[in-house]
Amino acid sequence: xxxxxxxxxxxxxxxxxxxxxxxxxxxxxxxALTMVPTLLGSWLGVTFQLGFMKTNPIISVVLFFAIAxxxxxxxxxxKNSAIGVGLxxxxxxxxxxxxxxxLQVALSFRNGATVIGMAAGMTGVIFFALAxxxxxxxxxxxxxxxxxxxGAVVVILAMLANMFxxxxxxxxxxxxxxxxxxxxxxxxxxNRIVMxxxxxxxxxxxxxxxxxxxxxxxxxxxxLAFTGQKE
Numbered sequence: 001x002x003x004x005x006x007x008x009x010x011x012x013x014x015x016x017x018x019x020x021x022x023x024x025x026x027x028x029x030x031x032a033l034t035m036v037p038t039l040l041g042s043w044l045g046v047t048f049q050l051g052f053m054k055t056n057p058i059i060s061v062v063l064f065f066a067i068a069x070x071x072x073x074x075x076x077x078x079k080n081s082a083i084g085v086g087l088x089x090x091x092x093x094x095x096x097x098x099x100x101x102x103l104q105v106a107l108s109f110r111n112g113a114t115v116i117g118m119a120a121g122m123t124g125v126i127f128f129a130l131a132x133x134x135x136x137x138x139x140x141x142x143x144x145x146x147x148x149x150x151g152a153v154v155v156i157l158a159m160l161a162n163m164f165x166x167x168x169x170x171x172x173x174x175x176x177x178x179x180x181x182x183x184x185x186x187x188x189x190x191n192r193i194v195m196x197x198x199x200x201x202x203x204x205x206x207x208x209x210x211x212x213x214x215x216x217x218x219x220x221x222x223x224l225a226f227t228g229q230k231e
Contacts, residue, residue, distance in 0.1 A: 024135070024193050026201035027208065030085065034209050037093035045100020046107065053101055057163060067094060072206070079202040088202055088209075095213060106220060110229040118227075119220040126183050127212055134190035141191040148188060151181045172225055178218035185211040 044050070052060045071091040078084035106112040134141075155177055162170050189207045192198040198207075 020194055020196055023199055023201050027204040030205040031208055034092040037089050038096040041093040041096020042100045042103055045097045046103050051101055075206055079200050084202045106224055110231055115223045115228055119216055119223055122219050123216040126215055127186055130186040131190045134187050135194050140195050141188050144188045148185055175218040175221040178214055182211045182214040
């Protein structure tokens with residue numbers, strides 16, 4: 001009887017796999033839910049023509065980062081409770097409002113709605129392809145974290161600097177680099193969940209949401225520059 005009892009007892013590896021699958025499933029479900037407040041915020045921003053960057057771009061960017069990092073801190077603090085989920089949804093609503101400014105620019109083009117749809121579709125393809133790859137490969141990709149973080153910081157600083165220089169070619173180059181970096185982040189963040197490096201689905205959802213958001217925004221900037229048809 002002893003061998004049979006032992007075979008029925010979950011192994012540590014099996015227990016870890018169950019936990020990882022649960023975190024991944026909950027992350028995908030919450031990630032899908034975050035799209036609702038994002039779309040709502042975007043719709044409100046476009047409908048009421050909100051333009052935070054029009055008055056004072058520098059102050060607007062400072063306020064954006066202050067609000068965003070405030071949300072990051074609060075979400076991380078309450079990530080193990082329903083409050084964390086609520087804060088995450090509030091953050092995605094805020095990001096939708098901010099995104100509406102770019103959407104307004106896109107919709108001023110004759111083919112703006114088509115370009116937005118193309119950017120969304122390409123973002124979806126990138127996400128599903130890399131998420132699938134991350135769940136099938138067995139290699140730990142944690143070594144990518146440091147390089148991706150440095151790359152993201154450099155790109156953000158360069159974008160802030162370009163607010164003063166206003167160099168269109170640099171803006172496009174940085175957008176292309178963002179697509180590469182945050183696409184790699186999708187692979188990295190999903191792999192972290194699969195390998196057990198991330199066990200909280202709220203934190204995991206926040207990371208993947210930011211990856212997808214940045215890929216979409218960067219693709220939209222590139223598509224508008226190369227395929228946008230002005231009125």
